[in-house]
Amino acid sequence: MKDILDLNRYPLDQPGSPEWKALVKNCQADLDGSGMFNLEGFVRPEALDRAVTELRPVLDTLSFTHKRHHNIYFKKEIPGLNADHPALRMTETINHTVCYDQIPASVPAWIYEWPNFIVFLAAAMQKDALFPMRDALARVNVMAYRDGEALNWHFDRSEFTTTVLLQAPDEGGDFVYRSDLRSDTDPNYDGVALLLEGKDDRVKSLKLAAGTLNVFRGKNTAHKVSTIRGNRERIITVFSYFDRPGVKFSSEDQIGFYGRSA
Numbered sequence: 001m002k003d004i005l006d007l008n009r010y011p012l013d014q015p016g017s018p019e020w021k022a023l024v025k026n027c028q029a030d031l032d033g034s035g036m037f038n039l040e041g042f043v044r045p046e047a048l049d050r051a052v053t054e055l056r057p058v059l060d061t062l063s064f065t066h067k068r069h070h071n072i073y074f075k076k077e078i079p080g081l082n083a084d085h086p087a088l089r090m091t092e093t094i095n096h097t098v099c100y101d102q103i104p105a106s107v108p109a110w111i112y113e114w115p116n117f118i119v120f121l122a123a124a125m126q127k128d129a130l131f132p133m134r135d136a137l138a139r140v141n142v143m144a145y146r147d148g149e150a151l152n153w154h155f156d157r158s159e160f161t162t163t164v165l166l167q168a169p170d171e172g173g174d175f176v177y178r179s180d181l182r183s184d185t186d187p188n189y190d191g192v193a194l195l196l197e198g199k200d201d202r203v204k205s206l207k208l209a210a211g212t213l214n215v216f217r218g219k220n221t222a223h224k225v226s227t228i229r230g231n232r233e234r235i236i237t238v239f240s241y242f243d244r245p246g247v248k249f250s251s252e253d254q255i256g257f258y259g260r261s262a
Helices: 018-034 045-061 107-113 115-124 189-196 251-258
Strands: 036-039 064-070 091-099 140-145 151-154 161-167 175-178 204-206 213-216 222-225 234-239
Touching: 018 036, 018 115, 045 091, 045 107, 045 140, 045 161, 045 234, 064 251, 091 151, 091 251, 107 115, 107 140, 107 161, 107 234
Parallel strands: none
Antiparallel strands: 036 213, 064 091, 091 140, 140 234, 151 222, 161 213, 161 234, 175 204, 175 222
16 A cells, blocks of 8 residues: 555554554544645555556546536435525536446555555544445546536535545636535525525635545535536546445435446
C-alpha cells in the first residue's frame, strides 16, 4: 500500500502511534468545524496514473451513462410534501459510472478493502467500527464527468461520504456544498427550497486536486459537482461504508443509479 498511498505524510499503517493519533485528531476537528476534511496528496501521483490507465478502457466501454432527472432526494416522492413543493424541484445529472464488480482488482478497490484505511476512517468519524457495503455494485464506484456534464444537487444515503479524486478536469468540476442543511430531526424543506432557488448564502465551493481524500457529512450536506468544461474528464472514486454490516441498495435503486441490478 505504500506504493499507492503517501504513508509518510499520512501514517495509516501505524494505528495508535502519536503521528496517527495527531492525524485523526486533526480530521475530527475539521469534521466538527466544517463537516469535512481533506487529505491532499493522499494517493501518490504514480498510483493515480496507474488507476486512470486501468480504468480508462472500462469507462470507455462498460460504464453506465447515468442521465437522470431527479430531485435532491433521488426519490419519487417525500411523505408530507406536495409534489409541487419547491424542495422537490427537478434537476438533471449526467455522468458515466463503473461499479465495483467491474473493477475488483483495481487501485480504488485495493484502497477500499485495506483494513487500516477502514480503521482510520472509523476513528476520524468517531465511530466504533465501519463496515464495507455488501452491495456488489455500490460499494466502490468510479464516476467520470465529461464536457458539459455535471452531478446536480443531492443528499447521500450514508452519514459520511468518502471520495478520492483520480483526475481533475481542465475547467469546472468544483465540489459545491451546503453543510448542515438538514438534520436527522429537521428536514428543513424550506431551506432546501431556498438552496435550489439560488438564495442560500452559505453555499461554498471547493476545487480539489487529484489525489485528495475528501470525507464529508453527505447525508445532511447538500452537494453537487459543477459543469465540466474541456476535453479532460473529471474522474472520482466513491467509497461506501456504514456503521452496521450488510447494507445493500434495493434493486430499484441499483437500476436507477447503474442501469442494472446485482
